[in-house]
Amino acid sequence: xxxxxxxxxxxxxxxxxxxxxxxxxxxxxxxxxxxxxxxxxxxxxxxxxxxxxxxxxxxxxxxxxxxxxxxxxxxxxxxxxxxxxxxxxxxxxxxxxxxxxxxxxxxxxxxxxxxxxxxxxxxxxxxxxxxxxxxxxxxxxxxxxxxxxxxxxxxxxxxxxxxxxxxxxxxxxxxxxxxxxxxxxxxxxxxxxxxxxxxxxxxxxxxxxxxxxxxxxxxxxxxxxxxxxxxxxxxxxxxxxxxxxxxxxxxxxxxxxxxxxxxxxxxxxxxxxxxxxxxxxxxxxxxxxxxxxxxxxxxxxxxxxxxxxxxxxxxxxxxxxxxxxxxxxxxxxxxxxxxxxxxxxxxxxxxxxxxxxxxxxxxxxxxxxxxxxxxxxxxxxxxxxxxxxxxxxxxxxxxxxxxxxxxxxxxxxxxxxxxxxxxxxxxxxxxxxxxxxxxxxxxxxxxxxxxxxxxxxxxxxxxxxxxxxxxxxxxxxxxxxxxxxxxxxxxxxxxxxxxxxxxxxxxxxxxxxxxxxx
Amino acid sequence: xxxxxxxxxxxxxxxxxxxxxxxxxxxxxxxxxxxxxxxxxxxxxxxxxxxxxxxxxxxxxxxxxxxxxxxxxxxxxxxxxxxxxxxxxxxxxxxxxxxxxxxxxxxxxxxxxxxxxxxxxxxxxxxxxxxxxxxxxxxxxxxxxxxxxxxxxxxxxxxxxxxxxxxxxxxxxxxxxxxxxxxxxxxxxxxxxxxxxxxxxxxxxxxxxxxxxxxxxxxxxxxxxxxxxxxxxxxxxxxxxxxxxxxxxxxxxxxxxxxxxxxxxxxxxxxxxxxxxxxxxxxxxxxxxxxxxxxxxxxxxxxxxxxxxxxxxxxxxxxxxxxxxxxxxxxxxxxxxxxxxxxxxxxxxxxxxxxxxxxxx
Numbered sequence: 057x058x059x060x061x062x063x064x065x066x067x068x069x070x071x072x073x074x075x076x077x078x079x080x081x082x083x084x085x086x087x088x089x090x091x092x093x094x095x096x097x098x099x100x101x102x103x104x105x106x107x108x109x110x111x112x113x114x115x116x117x118x119x120x121x122x123x124x125x126x127x128x129x130x131x132x133x134x135x136x137x138x139x140x141x142x143x144x145x146x147x148x149x150x151x152x153x154x155x156x157x158x159x160x161x162x163x164x165x166x167x168x169x170x171x172x173x174x175x176x177x178x179x180x181x182x183x184x185x186x187x188x189x190x191x192x193x194x195x196x197x198x199x200x201x202x203x204x205x206x207x208x209x210x211x212x213x214x215x216x217x218x219x220x221x222x223x224x225x226x227x228x229x230x231x232x233x234x235x236x237x238x239x240x241x242x243x244x245x246x247x248x249x250x251x252x253x254x255x256x257x258x259x260x261x262x263x264x265x266x267x268x269x270x271x272x273x274x275x276x277x278x279x280x281x282x283x284x285x286x287x288x289x290x291x292x293x294x295x296x297x298x299x300x301x302x303x304x305x306x307x308x309x310x311x312x313x314x315x316x317x318x319x320x321x322x323x324x325x326x327x328x329x330x331x332x333x334x335x336x337x338x339x340x341x342x343x344x345x346x347x348x349x350x351x352x353x354x355x356x357x358x359x360x361x362x363x364x365x366x367x368x369x370x371x372x373x374x375x376x377x378x379x380x381x382x383x384x385x386x387x388x389x390x391x392x393x394x395x396x397x398x399x400x401x402x403x404x405x406x407x408x409x410x411x412x413x414x415x416x417x418x419x420x421x422x423x424x425x426x427x428x429x430x431x432x433x434x435x436x437x438x439x440x441x442x443x444x445x446x447x448x449x450x451x452x453x454x455x456x457x458x459x460x461x462x463x464x465x466x467x468x469x470x471x472x473x474x475x476x477x478x479x480x481x482x483x484x485x486x487x488x489x490x491x492x493x494x495x496x497x498x499x500x501x502x503x504x505x506x507x508x509x510x511x512x513x514x515x516x517x518x519x520x521x522x523x524x525x526x527x528x529x530x531x532x533x534x535x536x537x538x539x540x541x542x543x544x545x546x547x548x549x550x551x552x553x554x555x556x557x558x559x560x561x562x563x564x565x566x567x568x569x570x571x572x573x574x
Numbered sequence: 575x576x577x578x579x580x581x582x583x584x585x586x587x588x589x590x591x592x593x594x595x596x597x598x599x600x601x602x603x604x605x606x607x608x609x610x611x612x613x614x615x616x617x618x619x620x621x622x623x624x625x626x627x628x629x630x631x632x633x634x635x636x637x638x639x640x641x642x643x644x645x646x647x648x649x650x651x652x653x654x655x656x657x658x659x660x661x662x663x664x665x666x667x668x669x670x671x672x673x674x675x676x677x678x679x680x681x682x683x684x685x686x687x688x689x690x691x692x693x694x695x696x697x698x699x700x701x702x703x704x705x706x707x708x709x710x711x712x713x714x715x716x717x718x719x720x721x722x723x724x725x726x727x728x729x730x731x732x733x734x735x736x737x738x739x740x741x742x743x744x745x746x747x748x749x750x751x752x753x754x755x756x757x758x759x760x761x762x763x764x765x766x767x768x769x770x771x772x773x774x775x776x777x778x779x780x781x782x783x784x785x786x787x788x789x790x791x792x793x794x795x796x797x798x799x800x801x802x803x804x805x806x807x808x809x810x811x812x813x814x815x816x817x818x819x820x821x822x823x824x825x826x827x828x829x830x831x832x833x834x835x836x837x838x839x840x841x842x843x844x845x846x847x848x849x850x851x852x853x854x855x856x857x858x859x860x861x862x863x864x865x866x867x868x869x870x871x872x873x874x875x876x877x878x879x880x881x882x883x884x885x886x887x888x889x890x891x892x893x894x895x896x897x898x899x900x901x902x903x904x905x906x907x908x909x910x911x912x913x914x915x916x917x918x919x920x921x922x923x924x925x926x927x928x929x930x931x932x933x934x935x
Contacts, residue, residue, distance in 0.1 A: 481665075483665055495681045
C-alpha cells in the first residue's frame, strides 16, 4: 500500500484478547447492576401497574420540563464550551493561562452551590430560565475541556489546506475543525445531557421539577419504591436516547494523526479589533459561572448571622471527603482502563456494547444507583452494607463516564502502529500497556482521575443515602444546612469543597499548560 | 513463484533468512494474498515491489505476526513462526520493524527509543545506543532529544537504530522512505543501506518505488494481485522481465511484435538477440529505450525524429519507423539529433521477450 492507503482493516479484524475482554466484561457487569435492578423491578410490576403509575398529568409535566432543560442545556453548553475553547486555544486572546484556569474552574463549584449562590441573591432565577442558566454555567466545562484538549493536539495542516483551497476562516471552522472536534464535542455534550438528567440539588433549590427531583421527593416523603423506580425507568429511556444519538452522530472516524512524527504548533488566529469583544464575552462567562456563586458565598461567610466555624467537625469532614475522592478516582480510572482500551483498539460490536453499558449507569440519578446498591447489599452482601466500599462502588458506577471520555480521547490519539512497533521490539502485550500506552495516556488518565475526584467531592444524592452512619462529607453537611436555610452555616462547607477541589482543577489546567509547552 | 534460470549466486547462502510458502489471506470476502511464495537469502536486502493494493503490506504484516495467515507458512531463520503448528506472537519472532512514519514513541528520548527492545538492564545502561546512532549516521548528541525535535529523515534513522538494537533475525521495512522529501530520501536511503550492510542483517523492504528497489536491494520480488510474479536480481529483473507489465513497472519499455527464430527475434527494429532459449514462433520483444542507439550507420533501421524530451543528463527521443511504428530511445544529453532529422537505429545487447499466447504467470 502507498502512503495514502489507510489500514484499518487489519486492526478491525483482530480477535479480542481474552484477559482484557474478561476484565472489561466484569467492569461493565458491575456498572450494569443498578440498571438491572430498575429493569427487573419494572418488569416485575407489569404493564398495567406501569401505566397506572406513569399515565398522569404530573408525569407529563415532568417529561416536558426534563426534555426542555436537557435540549436547551446541551445546546447552550456546546456553543459556549466550543466557543470558549476556540478562543483560548486557537486565537491571540490575551491571558491564555488565566482563561484556561477560569474556564475549567466551574467544575469545582457544584451546581447545587451555584444555585445556592444565585437563589440567596435573587428568587427570580427559580423556574426554567434560571435552571438553564445555572446548569449551563455549571456544566459547560464538560464540553470545554475535551474540545480544548483536541484543539491543542489538532494538526493545523488541515486548516492551512482548507484555507489554501479557498475556504474562509468560518467555513474552515465548520468544514475542517468542527468535524475533527466531533468526537470530543459529542462526548462532552453527552456528559452534559446525562448530568442534566441526573441533576438533583440545583433543580430542587431552583424549584424546577424534573424526573430526578420527583423521584427523590417520592422516596423521601413516602418511600414509594414502585413509583420512584417506575419514573427511573423513564429516565433510563431518556439516557438511552442520548447514548444512541451520540452513537449515530459520532461515526467511525479515526482521529489519530496519520501524518509523520509530531504535529507542528498552530499559528494562532489574529483577533485584532475583535479582541475587546472576545475578552468581554469571556469575562461575562467567568462572572456568571464563578463570580456570582463565589461572591455570594463570600458575602455569607462574612455577614451571615448563622455563620460559625466548628473547626473539629470541618476538619474531619474534609478528611473524609478527600479520602473518598482519592479512593473513588483511583478505583474508577483503574476499572475504566480495560473498557476504554478495548473500545479504541478493538472497535466492534462487543467492545462498543461494553463501553456504552458503562455510560448507562452514570446517567442514572444517584439515588437510583444508591437504592439499587442498598437493596442488593442488604439482600445478598450484608457485610458491605453501610461501608465505605459500597459508597466507592457507587462512585465508580456513577462517574465511570468521566474517566471513560478522557481515557478514550487519550487512547484514540495514540497511533496503533506504536503497539506494533513495541511488539516487534519484543515487548509482550502487558509490557506494551505499561511502557508505551500508559505513559502516553498518562495525561488523559490524570484528567480522568481529576474529573472523578471533583465529582466525588461534590456528590450529594448517593452520598446522602450510602454514607455509613456518622460519616459526613462536605457536600452532605452543606446540603443539610442550606436546605434548612442556614445559609451562613452552610458557607464554610462550600468554601472547603472549593478549596479541596482546587488542586484537581489546578492539575487539569497545569496539564494543559504543559501540553502547550511540549 | 516464477523462478527464472539464474546465474549461480555469488555469495554462499547457508539458510534462508525468510521463507514464505503458499501464504493466503483474505479480509472478509476480499482475498488479498493468493498463495505467496518467497525465499529471502540470509544477510541480504530483498525488496518486495508492487503497486498500492497489491498485498505487499499485508505480506509484511503476516511475516511480522501482526495478523494471522489463512493458510501457508512463514519461517524466519529456519524456524517456523506461522503455519499449521501455530502462530507466534510478534514479540517472539525476533524481528525488526520500521514503519512508513517511523512511529517513534513520542514520550521517550532518542536513547530510550533505541534501547526500547533491549532487556531491562541493558536498557538502563543505554547499552550500545551511541554505537547504533553512529551506525545510522547520527551524532551521539541526538540521544537526549525527543522525536518531535528531529527531522523526518532523522526520525527514520532512529527508527532503524531502534529496530536493529535487539539484533533481530530479520528486519522488515514498510516503505520507510516514502514519507520523506526527495533530498532526505536519498541521504536516508544511503544511510540505511550502509547501516544494513554493516550490520549484516537480513532485510525485507516493501516499496512501490522501482528506483528504490533496484538501487538498494540485492534481490527484488515483484508482487501483483496478491502473487509474486517475478523474483530476481535487480539487473536480471530489469533486463529480463517475465512479461510486459513487469517490464513497464520497473522502467520504460518499447513493446514490439516479433517472430522468434533460432534465438533471434525479428521485429521492426531488425533481428534482435534474445537471452532465454525459447521455442520459435510469434512473440513480443521488450526493448529498453536506452538500448536503442541512433548512430548505427548504413546497417541501421531508418527512422526520423518526431520530438525530444530533454532532461539534461539524457533525453527521450520519439522516433517514427515508417508510417505505423513508433519507438522511444533514451540518448545521452550531449549528442542529440534535431527534430525531423533522419537517423539510423540499432539495438544494443539482448532484449527481453514475452511469448505471445503463453499464459501470464
